[in-house]
Amino acid sequence: MTTHLLEGLNSAQREAVETIDGPLLIVAGPGSGKTRVITHRIAYLLREVRVSPYRILAVTFTNKAAREMQSRLDRLVGQRSKDLTVGTFHAFCALTLRKYGQHVGLDPGFSIFDDEDQQDLLKIAMEDAEVDPKKFNRRAVHSAISRAKSLLMDSKAMALRKSNYFEEIAARIYARYEELLTSNNAVDFDDLLLKTVHLLRNVAEVRERYQDRYVHMMIDEFQDTNICQYELAKIIVAKHRNICVVGDPDQSIYSWRNADIRNILSFKHDFPNARVVNLEENYRSTSNILEAAKGVIAANRQRLNNNIRTSKPGGSKIAIHEAFNEEDEAKFVLQQIDGLVRKNGVKLGDFAVMYRVNAQSRALEEACLRYGIKYRLVGGVRFYQRREVKDIIAYLRLINNPHDQVSILRVINVPTRGLGQKSLEQLEYWARTRNLSLYGAMEHIYLERTTGAAPTHPLQPRMAQSVVSFVALIEELRKESQQRDLVSLLDLLLERIAYKTYLEKDLEDAEERWDNIIELRNAAQDFKGLPPPTGLTSLLEHLALVSDVDNYEDAADSITLITLHQAKGLEFPVVFITGLEEGLLPHMRSMDSPEEIEEERRLFYVGITRAMERLFFTRAFRRGLAGGAGGPSIPSRFLQEVPQHLFTTPARLEPVGRASAPPLRMHTPPQPDKEEKPALVLRAGDKVKHSIFGEGVVVGLKGQGGDQEATVVFKNDIGMKRLLLSYAPLEKLSA
DNA sequence: CTTTCGGGATTTTTT
DNA sequence: ATCCCGAAAG
Numbered sequence: 122m123t124t125h126l127l128e129g130l131n132s133a134q135r136e137a138v139e140t141i142d143g144p145l146l147i148v149a150g151p152g153s154g155k156t157r158v159i160t161h162r163i164a165y166l167l168r169e170v171r172v173s174p175y176r177i178l179a180v181t182f183t184n185k186a187a188r189e190m191q192s193r194l195d196r197l198v199g200q201r202s203k204d205l206t207v208g209t210f211h212a213f214c215a216l217t218l219r220k221y222g223q224h225v226g227l228d229p230g231f232s233i234f235d236d237e238d239q240q241d242l243l244k245i246a247m248e249d250a251e252v253d254p255k256k257f258n259r260r261a262v263h264s265a266i267s268r269a270k271s272l273l274m275d276s277k278a279m280a281l282r283k284s285n286y287f288e289e290i291a292a293r294i295y296a297r298y299e300e301l302l303t304s305n306n307a308v309d310f311d312d313l314l315l316k317t318v319h320l321l322r323n324v325a326e327v328r329e330r331y332q333d334r335y336v337h338m339m340i341d342e343f344q345d346t347n348i349c350q351y352e353l354a355k356i357i358v359a360k361h362r363n364i365c366v367v368g369d370p371d372q373s374i375y376s377w378r379n380a381d382i383r384n385i386l387s388f389k390h391d392f393p394n395a396r397v398v399n400l401e402e403n404y405r406s407t408s409n410i411l412e413a414a415k416g417v418i419a420a421n422r423q424r425l426n427n428n429i430r431t432s433k434p435g436g437s438k439i440a441i442h443e444a445f446n447e448e449d450e451a452k453f454v455l456q457q458i459d460g461l462v463r464k465n466g467v468k469l470g471d472f473a474v475m476y477r478v479n480a481q482s483r484a485l486e487e488a489c490l491r492y493g494i495k496y497r498l499v500g501g502v503r504f505y506q507r508r509e510v511k512d513i514i515a516y517l518r519l520i521n522n523p524h525d526q527v528s529i530l531r532v533i534n535v536p537t538r539g540l541g542q543k544s545l546e547q548l549e550y551w552a553r554t555r556n557l558s559l560y561g562a563m564e565h566i567y568l569e570r571t572t573g574a575a576p577t578h579p580l581q582p583r584m585a586q587s588v589v590s591f592v593a594l595i596e597e598l599r600k601e602s603q604q605r606d607l608v609s610l611l612d613l614l615l616e617r618i619a620y621k622t623y624l625e626k627d628l629e630d631a632e633e634r635w636d637n638i639i640e641l642r643n644a645a646q647d648f649k650g651l652p653p654p655t656g657l658t659s660l661l662e663h664l665a666l667v668s669d670v671d672n673y674e675d676a677a678d679s680i681t682l683i684t685l686h687q688a689k690g691l692e693f694p695v696v697f698i699t700g701l702e703e704g705l706l707p708h709m710r711s712m713d714s715p716e717e718i719e720e721e722r723r724l725f726y727v728g729i730t731r732a733m734e735r736l737f738f739t740r741a742f743r744r745g746l747a748g749g750a751g752g753p754s755i756p757s758r759f760l761q762e763v764p765q766h767l768f769t770t771p772a773r774l775e776p777v778g779r780a781s782a783p784p785l786r787m788h789t790p791p792q793p794d795k796e797e798k799p800a801l802v803l804r805a806g807d808k809v810k811h812s813i814f815g816e817g818v819v820v821g822l823k824g825q826g827g828d829q830e831a832t833v834v835f836k837n838d839i840g841m842k843r844l845l846l847s848y849a850p851l852e853k854l855s856a
Numbered sequence: 857c858t859t860t861c862g863g864g865a866t867t868t869t870t871t
Numbered sequence: 872a873t874c875c876c877g878a879a880a881g
Contacts, residue, residue, distance in 0.1 A: 183871075211871050236870085310871050377869065478868055500870085534858090541857045666871065686869045708868060724869080745872090 126165050130158075137398045138162045141170060141337070144392035145365040146385070150429035151414070151730035152405025152692065155367055159341060160190060162365065163205070164197040166337055174204035178335045178357070181209055182342040182375075184667050186690055190341070206335075210350050211310060212666050214317040217331075218308070219658065224324045225316045230522040230658065232307040233665035237506060238527045239263065239309045246298040252290055265291040266298060270311035271347040271379035273318065275299070304558060306524040314349045321356045332360040342690075343368030343388075345380040355391065364392070370425050371418050374686060374724050376716075385425075403429045403730075405692050407436025409767050410736050414729040416764045421719045438769045441738045441760070447481070447700075450741045451488035454697050457737060458494065458680060461695065469495060472680040473693040475728050477706045481699060482682050495679040499687050505664050509624065509634040510641050514664055516614055520598045521657055523560040530559075536623040538587045547579050548588070560595075567592035594618070607645045607656040685728045696732035698725070701740040702754040725759050 127135055137147050137158045149155035163179060166172040181187045187208050194202040206213065218227055234242065243263055247254055265288065269279045276296035283289045302308060308316060321328045338358050340346065343366035346354075358364040366388060373382050389395060403411055411431045418424070440457075444450035454474055461467040474485055482498055489496040504510060512535050515528035522528075533540050540548075552562035566578050570589045578585065594617055602610050615621070620638065624631040648656040648663070681693065685706075700706055706725060711717035729736065738760065742753055 209871065313871085374869075378871075480867080537858080539857065543857080684869065710868065 126161050126168065130154075130161070131402055133398055133400050133402070134158050134161075136396075137400070138165050140365075140396050140398070141166060142363065144362060144388075144395035146343075146388055146395050146397045147365065147367040147400060148397065148425070149367055149369055149400040150403060151369065151372065151727070152403040152431075153400035153429070154402075154404055155341075155369075155400060156189065156193065156690075158400065159339060159367060160193045160197055163194060163339070167198050167201055172336060174198075174201045176334060176336040177339075178206045178213070178337070179339045180213055180341070180354075181207075182345045183690075184209055184212075185687075186341055187212070189690070209666065210346070210353070211313050212662075214313040214353075215662055215666060217317050217320065218313065219662075221320055221324070221327050222316070224327065225320050226303060227308065227316070228306050228522070228524075230306070232305065232518050232522050232525045232528065233313065233662070234302070234305075234307050234309045234527065235506065235665060237511070238307075241527050241530070242301050242305070242307075243294070243298055246294050246301055249301075250290075250294050250297045252294055257287070257290055257294075261287075262291050262294055266295045267311050268379050269295065270315050271349050271381075273315065273349055273352060301526075304524065305526050306522050307527070311349070314347075314353060318349060318353050318356065321353070328356065331357055336361045337363045338365070340364070340366045341368075342372075344370050344373040344382055344385060345375040345378075346384050347379040348381050348384070351381075351384045351387065362392070371421075371723055372689060372727050374689065374720060374727060376720055401429050403431040405733050406431060406730060407433045407734060409436045409438055410729065410732050410734075413439055413736070413763045413767050414726055416767075417722060417729065417759055417762045418726045420759075420762045421722055423716070423719060437735050439736045439738065439763070439767050440769045442740075443756075444739060444741050446743045447484040447741045447745060448488070450699055450739050451484040453739060454485065454699065454737070455488045455492045455494060457697075458695075459492065461735075467695060469678055469680050471694040472697070473688065473691070473695070473731065474680065474682050474697045474699060475685050475688050475731070476682075476699045477685055477708055477724070478700075479684060481705075485682050485699075489680070489682075497679040497681050499681060499683040504637070504640070507634075507637055510637050513611075513614070513620070513638060513641060514661070516598075516618075517611075517657060518661060519560075519595060520602050520610075520614075521661060523564075523595065523599070524558045526559045529563075533591065536618060536620075536627070538591060540584060540587050540591075544580060544584045551579055560592075563588050563592050567596075602657055603653055605653060606649050607651070607653075607660060608642060608649050610653075610657070611642055611645050685724045688731050689727050692731055692733055694733045695735040695737075696728065697737040697739060698728045699739045700744070701738050701757040701760055702744065703757055704754070705744070706757050706759065722759060722762075725757075 127138060130138065134154055134157070137145070138161050141162070147155070147158065149158070159179070163177060166177060167174055179190060181190060191202065191205075191207045194205065194207070208216075215233065218225070218231070219229055222229060222231060232238075240259060240263065243259055243266075244254070247257070247259065247262070266279075269276075269292075274282065276292050276299055279288065279295055280292035283292055302312065321331065335357055338354060340354060345368075354364065354366075366385075368385060370382055370385060373380060376382070389397075406414070408431050411429060415429065442450075442453050444453050458469075458472050461472075462469065476482065476485075479500065486496065486498065505514065512532060515525075515531040518525050518528045519532065530545070533545070548562055549559060552559050555562065555565075557565065562578075566576070566580070566585055566588050568574075569576055569578070570585065576585065580588065598610070598614060598617070601613055605613065615638070621631075621635055624634050644663070645660055648660045650656075651659060683691075685698070698706075704712075707718050707721035711721050740754060740756060744754060
């Protein structure tokens with residue numbers, strides 16, 4: 122058994138796995154087998170030290186990491202992994218507050234406000250605090266409040282610490298925002314952490330229960346934790362002090378979310394007897410790739426030394442390409458992919474295309490569609506924040522927590538109930554004077570009406586009738602939610618509000634939106650088995666804290682389009698990093714501070730170190746930023762930091778002299794088999810075969826020569842695709 | 857009260 | 872280009 126767990130580990134990795142008593146800091150460079158070490162360490166605790174899985178807490182920073190850890194542990198230790206506590210900080214806190222939230226003023230059904238909800242609430246808070254929204258940017262206020270929360274400051278502490286007028290105003294808004302959250306029986310993301318810290322600090326009974334229970338705690342991506350998260354960890358491990366943190370300062374890319382790199386230094390201070398293990402052996406990348414990464418990161422001044430090294434010598438050099446614009450850039454990427462697939466037999470699942478901002482995915486997606494290459498878009502517009510999905514979620518949240526005013530306001534006119542702004546204002550004012558929540562006031566009207574009492578509210582009769590039927594609906598759903606399973610509750614809701622009809626009548630893309638609702642219904646299926654009220658709560662928690670609904674199974678047959686941030690922790694044989702331009706990477710918004718530039722550089726470093734065998738850098742000479750075309754781009758300064766001998770061809774990295782200079786092609790990429798392939802002559806009605814989509818029939822043709830595009834209907838539910846004849850892997854079947 | 861139109865501002869990364 | 876808000880029309 123022992124041999125199995127420690128087998129194939131190098132000495133540093135072994136030390137990390139076997140050091141189980143007391144605090145441990147693992148500094149893990151990219152590709153150093155970090156996840157392997159963490160999972161093996163947990164398995165070691167379970168199998169060798171005979172620790173009960175119930176006593177181990179492992180927290181990660183993202184859901185993706187948590188899922189990955191859980192599934193690897195399933196394979197290593199089987200059933201027992203089910204009793205481990207594995208999850209993100211936020212999920213762990215949500216669970217804790219569901220159980221013990223009443224100690225910090227939360228009812229069990231509390232809502233978790235996502236970014237959009239937080240903005241909505243903040244808007245109200247700013248109105249209440251009589252702050253001019255034009256003079257004070259909501260996002261700036263929000264980030265100031267968020268920063269304060271991550272530093273464990275309430276609005277009073279913020280007001281005391283204010284150093285300028287903006288912070289004074291922000292503190293005033295913060296105070297009102299907090300009141301509103303409380304009266305909504307809701308928390309934002311920061312509150313999940315903050316209120317859990319308050320809970321554990323103030324309630325000895327709960328604190329001791331947690332401190333006794335968790336004999337071992339592990340934190341992954343420690344460089345990305347904020348002060349509040351670290352405080353939480355310190356409280357939990359105070360008794361046993363078996364805390365193992367794993368991180369890499371060079372991969373710290375979340376300071377904008379208040380992650381605080383000082384935590385690593387504090388750790389050594391707070392746990393002076395901590396063992397430190399450095400994992401420096403890189404098993405992922407070839408030496409050319411690693412040399413590039415080292416060259417780039419060396420330009421950062423603020424860093425602890427760690428020397429990563431690889432045993433994979435040489436490897437392909439890094440290709441660099443300057444495209445004319447973003448379409449051209451996407452075309453280059455897809456041509457390269459196509460070429461590698463054909464000539465080298467690389468699988469689509471081995472490719473990742475990375476970028477700084479989500480908006481860059483569009484050109485790439487379009488190119489994938491044209492070339493008929495399947496892709497998986499990670500992140501992007503999140504499923505749960507689409508309007509129709511959010512509407513239905515708001516209803517569900519309301520069923521769970523009628524004090525959730527943000528959700529009431531969201532659905533009160535979905536479908537239209539004739540309650541406009543004016544009526545709602547009256548209602549809110551009336552509620553406030555009577556010290557009721559919005560729903561409380563509506564309920565009052567409902568009760569007056571059903572008992573035949575004389576109305577005391579200020580609404581017109583027709584408005585009052587709307588309120589009454591709305592409350593009747595919610596009350597019915599609340600009652601049913603105690604009996605029915607989740608899916609049948611959802612079906613009842615959709616039927617009662619005639620949602621499908623509403624979509625068809627009032628919104629564009631009704632069909633697609635309805636499909637999304639069906640998708641939501643599918644997600645609900647997973648919670649169907651739970652006893653009635655629990656299923657709803659669990660689903661809502663899942664929706665609030667899990668950002669993507671992408672399933673990993675499909676990955677094998679598609680290329681991956683992903684932001685650099687999301688790519689952390691992943692690896693791919695072939696990586697493209699696109700948009701290497703000043704203003705994009707490093708991003709414009711980070712240009713005025715050296716610290717932020719260093720973070721951008723770390724982001725680039727993270728991207729480079731995802732690559733195992735091949736790496737491509739691309740940039741566009743002109744990029745169509747929102748609005749105008751944007752001027753000619755300047756190559757990213759980071760490109761100059763890559764040792765030039767690692768490139769396939771000498772790169773022109775200096776800024777272009779004048780705006781009108783013609784774009785230069787750095788090198789012409791091999792055109793994948795263009796000449797070998799006889800131009801395909803097709804007519805509508807011809808049968809064709811595509812290497813991925815299979816057989817189909819041509820239904821239309823457009824364009825000339827190399828740009829000719831065919832519309833093909835494929836069999837087997839694949840449907841209609843538009844393909845460029847010069848690139849798509851199509852062959853004509855004898856008719 | 858709701859819908860529609862037009863002007864103005866805004867453009868990062870995610871739990 | 873897209874979103875958000877306010878004003879005017881329906």
